[in-house]
Amino acid sequence: MQEQSSGSYKNTICERVDSIETTLAHIVPEFTSNICGAIVIFIYMLTVDWRVTLWSLIAVVLGFAAFAVMMSSMPKWFPQTVVKSKILNDTAVEYINGIEVIKAFGQSKTSYGKFVKAAQEGADCFIDWMRSQNFWQNFGMASFPATLLGMLPAGVHFMMNGSLTQADMILLIILSFGVMTPLIIAFGYTDDISMISIIMGEVADIMDKEDLKRPEKSKGLPADNSIELSDVHFAYKEKEILHGVNMQIKPGTINALVGPSGSGKSTIAKLIASLWDVNSGSIRIGNTDLRDISLSDMGKYIAYVSQENYLFNLSVMDNIRIGNSSATDEEVMNAAKQCGCHDFIMQLENGYQTICGGAGGHLSGGERQRIAIARAMLKNAPIVILDEATSYTDPESEAVIQSALSRLIQGKTVLMIAHRLSTVSDCDCIYVIQDGNVAAAGTHEELLRDCMLYKNMWNAHISVKDNEEVPA
Numbered sequence: 001m002q003e004q005s006s007g008s009y010k011n012t013i014c015e016r017v018d019s020i021e022t023t024l025a026h027i028v029p030e031f032t033s034n035i036c037g038a039i040v041i042f043i044y045m046l047t048v049d050w051r052v053t054l055w056s057l058i059a060v061v062l063g064f065a066a067f068a069v070m071m072s073s074m075p076k077w078f079p080q081t082v083v084k085s086k087i088l089n090d091t092a093v094e095y096i097n098g099i100e101v102i103k104a105f106g107q108s109k110t111s112y113g114k115f116v117k118a119a120q121e122g123a124d125c126f127i128d129w130m131r132s133q134n135f136w137q138n139f140g141m142a143s144f145p146a147t148l149l150g151m152l153p154a155g156v157h158f159m160m161n162g163s164l165t166q167a168d169m170i171l172l173i174i175l176s177f178g179v180m181t182p183l184i185i186a187f188g189y190t191d192d193i194s195m196i197s198i199i200m201g202e203v204a205d206i207m208d209k210e211d212l213k214r215p216e217k218s219k220g221l222p223a224d225n226s227i228e229l230s231d232v233h234f235a236y237k238e239k240e241i242l243h244g245v246n247m248q249i250k251p252g253t254i255n256a257l258v259g260p261s262g263s264g265k266s267t268i269a270k271l272i273a274s275l276w277d278v279n280s281g282s283i284r285i286g287n288t289d290l291r292d293i294s295l296s297d298m299g300k301y302i303a304y305v306s307q308e309n310y311l312f313n314l315s316v317m318d319n320i321r322i323g324n325s326s327a328t329d330e331e332v333m334n335a336a337k338q339c340g341c342h343d344f345i346m347q348l349e350n351g352y353q354t355i356c357g358g359a360g361g362h363l364s365g366g367e368r369q370r371i372a373i374a375r376a377m378l379k380n381a382p383i384v385i386l387d388e389a390t391s392y393t394d395p396e397s398e399a400v401i402q403s404a405l406s407r408l409i410q411g412k413t414v415l416m417i418a419h420r421l422s423t424v425s426d427c428d429c430i431y432v433i434q435d436g437n438v439a440a441a442g443t444h445e446e447l448l449r450d451c452m453l454y455k456n457m458w459n460a461h462i463s464v465k466d467n468e469e470v471p472a
């Protein structure tokens with residue numbers, strides 16, 4: 001699901017689904033009324049004089065032939081324009097989202113160039129398609145209504161041999177105009193029909209993506225708050241990230257995952273939070289396999305503060321309330337106060353009613369983190385997973401958050417991921433993750449004694465701290 005950019009999902013789900021709405025709404029009445037009208041008139045014409053009527057079809061045959069040529073090249077051109085417009089969408093989304101980075105690194109010209117190139121290629125592809133169809137479209141449009149082409153010579157011949165009256169001939173000519181115009185309108189929809197089938201295919205592709213395999217109703221519920229990973233293997237795509245991870249986290253304990261960047265810490269957290277399914281092995285909470293617990297029950301057991309704190313385009317109040325939709329305003333404010341959010345929220349233009357903006361864009365990284373912690377606090381779930389929950393925070397707010405966290409995690413099973421080792425040195429158990437494996441596990445003292453990697457990480461951490469404390 002993640003290999004496609006968000007731009008192309010947005011394009012399919014919003015614009016392209018929206019683009020078929022008019023066709024779907026109009027196609028049945030318009031298509032049927034036009035086709036039925038044409039058929040009725042045609043049948044009447046046959047009763048007047050079937051020979052001349054059939055001769056009128058020469059125009060239809062020619063018109064159809066031209067449209068058939070056009071349609072035959074549709075599978076070649078249409079997917080190309082879809083791809084090009086998707087690329088254009090992605091480039092536009094990337095250009096706008098990354099505008100700060102682009103400016104900071106002086107990439108305005110290259111990025112704008114990339115966008116212009118995508119727009120140009122999109123336009124070129126469309127123009128080339130239309131150009132290649134020009135002749136056949138004009139030929140088809142001209143031949144379709146040209147019923148006289150076959151009718152006139154035949155009609156004149158039949159009138160001369162006395163088998164057709166002048167009055168019938170004039171009637172047939174007038175009626176033949178009434179057959180072709182509705183047919184042309186109806187065939188105008190054939191483009192739209194093939195477009196609908198292509199768009200439905202794209203939507204089906206998205207709907208067919210593999211879901212988490214979770215039952216509607218839980219087959220069992222966790223007996224306690226322990227977490228157990230047995231021989232967990234996991235790959236986002238082909239490349240395996242976790243290679244047989246084993247962990248046994250006791251209920252009510254505080255645990256930490258530490259390790260180099262990219263070693264798989266967040267991946268382990270996401271698997272426990274049920275954002276992905278393991279490829280093999282199992283994860284159990286309270287002796288129940290995650291795959292036996294429904295997603296709605298799962299939500300009650302785990303509060304997960306991710307490394308990327310996502311805020312919705314809602315008020316600050318509602319963003320915190322996501323943790324517990326039945327919480328009162330007082331409860332939300334209470335959680336905010338405990339996480340050191342209250343003061344900065346009150347300074348926002350509309351206090352708790354301030355809209356956070358897309359992905360919380362108007363708030364600083366640290367502020368977003370604190371709101372995410374308040375959200376988790378309000379949820380009051382028995383298992384708490386914190387991925388770099390205090391990474392953006394200054395030392396002063398960190399003290400506030402640490403005390404909030406210590407309240408949040410009282411009596412709960414906690415798994416926290418941290419780069420600043422001093423924040424986890426008191427944990428009951430620290431797991432050192434290296435290259436998708438658990439390299440060692442134990443208390444801070446045990447690891448300092450037994451695990452070289454941990455010792456090196458701790459020494460590096462201490463020396464950075466010392467440098468921070470001694471002003472240059």
Ligand SMILES: Nc1ncnc2c1ncn2[C@@H]1O[C@H](COP(=O)(O)OP(=O)(O)OP(=O)(O)O)[C@@H](O)[C@H]1O
Pocket residue numbers: 002236237241259260261262263264265266267268307
């Ligand atoms: N959605 C994803 N699709 C593909 N690969 C991914 C995805 N998320 C992470 N990875 C890869 O998985 C590996 C482990 O990533 P993970 O985020 O678990 O590391 P981490 O230990 O949390 O690192 P950090 O300390 O920097 O947060 C990395 O090599 C990363 O590139």
Ligand SMILES: [Mg+2]
Pocket residue numbers: 265266267307387
């Ligand atoms: Mg991470």
